[in-house]
Amino acid sequence: MDSILQKEYTVVQDDYVNAGKVSSDIKTTLAEIGISPKILRKIAVASYESEINLIIHAYGGKVYLDVSDDGYISLVFKDPGPGIPDLEKALTPGWSTASEKARGMGFGAGMGLPNIQRVSDEFDIESSPQGTTLKLGFRAAV
């Protein structure tokens, strides 16, 4: 299978003002190549939550979008740290380490990773103090 679309984005730590821009572009980009609204909604949830995680928890990071000709959509979120100390807890609904500032804006519900896991067809996360890599996959007919 060959890649038919690739895009790369940078997300900046604490950049609350631009939060959601990357997810919005991903959604628009995928809509343009004919991905169905139902799949787009799942991807929008997953990409927004992951983008927010880079902003509020990580030192920013990179987002890689890749669509292959068999309709598989891959989203990879890679950050340079500080890592998730307890992945099991982070995947537990309601558990959050968000700052007071983030909570004041309505983040920190502890639903980020659980939401992402729920809507993704494939979900893989690896984390160490050197960084976290979140790999998500979605199957769509192109």
Place this chain on the structure above:
Amino acid sequence: MTIKELIEQTGWKLSTPSLSTDIEIKGAYCGDLLSWVMGNGEPQQAWITVQVHANVIAVALLREFSCIIVADDANVTEEFAAKAAAEELVVLESSMPVYETAKKLVELGI
């Protein structure tokens, strides 16, 4: 019911007068925790919240809500209204608390 009809029935303020209000509302979602709203909201709902900042607009657009209803006289700034208008997201302001705002929608059959 459309946003336009809702405004006629409630007198709620339209903070984004440059936008069309001929948009259908199908149900509503109340919440201020963004991930909760992101995970549970449905397209075309009106989102009732007291959060007023740029991330609310991002969530509303990604979730494809028909509009945001800012309840309880939460302060809709000019900056917020301008950003919402630029992103083509209709914002209404209700001076009723969230519960009464939602109740009003129920009374109107939304």
